[in-house]
Amino acid sequence: MRNLKFAIRTLSSTPFVTAIAIVSLALGIGATAGIFSVFHQVLLESLAVPDPSALVNLSAPGPKPGFGSCGREGDCEVVFSYAMFRDLQKVQTVFTDIAAHVGFAAHLAYEDRTSSSEGQLVSGSYFPVLELQPALGRLLNSNDDKLVGESRVVVLGYNYWSSRFGLDPTILNKPLIVNGQRLTIVGVVPKGFEGTTIGMQPAIYVPITLREMLDANFNSWSLRTDYWAYLFARLRPGVTIERARASLGAQYHAIVNDVEAPLQKDISPQTMARFRAKPILVEAGGRGQSVVPDQAKTPLRLLLGVTAFVLLIACANIANLLLARSAARAGEMAIRLSIGASRARLIGQLLTESLLLAVLGGIAGLVVAHWTLVLVASLLPPEVQRRIPFSISGTVILFGIVLTFATGLLFGLFPALHNTRLDLASALKNQAGQPSGAKGAARFRLLLATSQIALAMMLLASSGLFVKSLLNISRLDLGFKVDHVATFGLSPDLNGYSPDRTRVFYQRLEDELRAAPGVTAVTASNVLLLAGNNLSRGVAVQGFKAGPDTDSNSRYNRVGPGYFSALGIPLMAGREFTDADTVNSAKVALVNQTFAKKFGLGNDAVGKLMGWAPGEGYRSKLDTTIVGIVEDAKYSEVKQNVPPQFFVPYRQDKGLDALHVYVRASGDVAQVASAITAVVKRLDPNLPIEELETLPEQVRNNTFLDRMVTSLSAAFALLASLLAAIGLYGVLAYTVAQRTREIGLRMALGAAPGRVRGMVLRQVAVMTLAGALVGLGGALAVGKGAQSMLFQMTGADPTVLVLSTVALSLVALCAGFIPAHRASRVDPMRALKYE
Known part of the structure; x- marks a missing residue:
């Protein structure tokens, strides 16, 4: 306690320096803790279930001939057929259940x-495997x-129960309409x-088992070639x-x-061998199943490393600050040692001061950590903000505490050891003597800077690498015009609409939106542009010969009349879809340039026939006429190459369901947004509008x-x-102060002010050159590790490296100029009397 009181008095005696130290530490500790909070929640946090370490995830990489669908739970390597799930559930002996x-x-x-939301279809074993107990009623x-x-029941999420029903305990046994089903x-x-x-x-x-009832397009219970179920289990x-x-x-x-294996048709012997040998993977599943950790792992590790370097x-x-203060306190330390204080006690006192600085910086760092999370959240799409609400948890606070004390020891230990290693005779003689090893301390300060x-x-x-990469992305030609376009989604099928009723609804919607003031074009598509979503199928094309292992896959989208003109995608040949392309007319399609190239259509695509590739449950006849070719345009991801793609009229789809509507305005999109809301409410006040935003916002979110x-x-x-500039300035200012007599002597002997300035700036140049060379090596290593995140450039981009070196050199010279200028203005007579 005595050490703590003395530390408070010591730090209070230099409030400005103490404030600078606390702010520096708060920025370093807070930024690191804030990014660690995101890192922990996305990559480390376990599920809120009993004994999550006993959970395992199952996946089945390898050939999957047939149809697969996958989402945020994991990629298509992970999913199983429903029939395989039931088979494994019956034969396994090592899990409590799957x-x-x-x-x-x-x-x-x-x-x-x-309201529009998201739900989870789960097996009856889902909650028993997780070993969860209900907050109310029972679980499945x-x-x-x-x-x-059968079993037309539903369990509510706790947050939904709280926000929608106010934690009402009488909600049990009441009906909830889910996608039109009671x-x-x-x-x-x-x-x-x-x-x-x-x-x-x-x-x-x-x-x-209610999936088919809640999703009218699903009927794949028995198909072993339809992969869509995610599996996990608990070890016995x-x-x-x-x-x-x-x-x-x-x-x-x-x-x-x-x-x-006996069910597989039209695959080569090589693929059949791989199919028979494909493994099932069993991996730790305590953090659940999600594609997010794999996507976020590299950037979050990078950002955590960056904040750690800022803290260093x-x-x-x-x-450096504590080392500089050690000279002023050498006399104090010498007196305390001479009257019997042990070196260990003095080291403890100095470390107490360091730890007190760190604690004050850590407390202020909580505010910076909160600001960091706010900044991170502001850079995320609204949808992600809703789904991953970042917060400072108990684990993050514990991390901050450990980081605070580690930081205090890190920057306080060497100054404490150095400050108590004194030549007592010299120190007591003038009570301003330098600690023994002062030259070593000076070298250490220069090394730190x-x-x-x-x-x-x-x-x-x-x-700089990431800035240039983002500039490359922003300059990319998307292939369509995004300005003045609003987009939103509707899912009438989830409100119980039949396909015929849905078709009539969309036609009325398009007609009324076209008549709204300021609207110049309206169209729609099944797959929202640049939303990370994909639909793909194997296709058969007239004149294209496909063997058992030939890649005949193509992305596809169902779109409305005028889709390409509304979005500004140029038509190269043929015609667009019109209102005449309905469910009762001949089937037609448009293809993009990459599709025409992949399937060898050249410039003669118009008039050729295509259809689905042969497959279980799907027709393989060529029953669709290609009526046009359009230029390539981005589809799912801004950074991905344009894939082969074909388009079909959504009005020819007999099982019509959800669509995304695009509305182009002549002026302010905000006015169009209000018109969209009014039109939808007029047509069906009970139909939720999903993800209403502008197309530029969609591009940014991508x-x-x-x-x-x-x-x-x-x-x-x-x-x-x-x-770094502050640190360099502090070191040079202290060095100039220590060399005042030397500088005065040089000037008394005729050294010009410019020469003195040059002497100090040469030291800056040497330090900057050495630091820049080491830093460039580190930057090259970071660039190599982050290569997958860079777009159309390498991690050793010379322009970025040169500009970064120039920028840092200017910062260092600015930091060094003030001490150099002060050195050049030293009065030789006063300097020679300087103690």
Whole structure:
């Protein structure tokens, strides 16, 4: 306690210096803790279930001839057929059970109020495997998924129960309309459980056997060539992952070879061999199933490393500050040692001061951590903000505490050891003597400052790479015109509309929107542009010969009349779709340039026939006429190459469901947005509008990860450069003060002020050159590791490296000029009397 009181008095005696130190530490600790919060929530946090370490995820990489659908839970390597799920559930002996799940879009209606949300279709084993207890009522169990279409029950998510029903306990046994179907509410999941997929917050959970009833386009219960179910399991007590992998692998291969291999048609012997040998993977599943960790792993590791380097620069600044103060306190330390104080006690006192600085910086860092999370959230699309609400958890606070004390020791230990290593005779003689090893301390200060320059150089060059990559993305020709376009989604089928009623609704919607003031064009598509979504199928094309292993896959989209002219996609040959292309007319399609090239159509595509490739349950006859070719335009991702793509009229789709509508305005899109809301409410006040936004916003959301990494890395690089400049200034200012007599002597002997300035600036140049070279090496390493995130450039871009070097050199020269200028104005007579 005595040490703490003395530390408070010592720091209070220099309030300005103490404030600078606290702010530097707060920025470093807070930024690191803020990014760690995101890192922890996305990559490290376990599911809110009992013993999550016993959970395992199952996946089935390898050939999957047939049809696959996948989403945020995992890519298409992960999914299983429903029939395989039931087979594995019956034969396995190493798990308490296996659970299946898949997300779905849900319209939820209660008391004449409908909202758009997302739900989770789950097997009866889902909640028992997770070992969850309900917050209210009961959860689903094995009795709820015995027969397809039965057990019309629903379990509410806790957050949905809270926001929609105000935690009303009387909600049990009341009806909830889900996608037009009446289900009975039987329970609520426990508080804190938000599903098993990062980036999804299901409002409801329904039996997986209700999928066909809730999704009119689904009828694949028995098809072993339709892959869509995600599986996880819980290990039995005492069973290791290795044992489970070996046991389940043998059972899986038996099913694949005895049951599924004989069903495969039109595949080569090589593919059949791979099909028979494909493995089943059993991996740790305590963090759930999601594509988000794989997508975010590299950028989050990068950002966490960047903030750690910023913190190191701040620590180097404080260490330099404490070393500079050691000279002024040498007499104090000498007196205390001479009257009997032990060196260990003095070291403890100095470390107490360092830790107090760190604690004050850590407390202020909580505010900076909150600001960092706010900044991160502001760079994310609204949809992601809703699904991943970042917050400072207890784990993050614990991390901040550990980081604070580690920081205090890191920047305080060397100054404390150095400050107590004194030549007592010299120190007591003038009570301003330098600690023994003062030259070593000076070299260490220069080394710290040079290290700061190196770290700042690395961060500046790395952020420059991301800035240029983002510029490359922003200059990319998307192939269509995004300005003055609003887009939104509608899912009439989820409100119980029949396909015929849906078709009439969309036609009325388009007609009324075209008549709205300021609207110049209206069209629609099944797949929203640049939303990360894809539809793809194997196709057969007239004149294109396909063998068993030939890649005949193409992306496709169902679109409305005038789609290409409304979006500004040039038509190269043929015609667009018109109102005459209906379900009763001849089937037609348009293709893009890449499709024509892939399937050898050249310039003669118009008039050729195409159709679905042969496959179980699908016609293989050439029954669709290609009526036009359009120029390539981006489809799913801004950064991906344009894929082969064909388009068909949505009005020819007999099972018409959800569409995304595009409305082009002559002026302000905001006015069009209000017109959209009014028209939809007039046509059906109970139909929710989904994701109403502008097309430029959609483009920005598609590249949000690039924008987030660029913005944060640039902000942290600028902060690092500022801290490095402050550190360099402090070192040079202290060095000039220590060399006052030497400088005065030089000037008394005839040295010109310019020469003195040059002497100091040469030291700056040497430190900057050494730091820049080391920093460039680090930047090249970062660029190599982040190559997958860079667009149309390499991690060793010479322009970025040169500009970063010039920028940092200017910062260093500016930081060094003030001490150099002061040195050149030293009065020789006063300097010679300087103590």
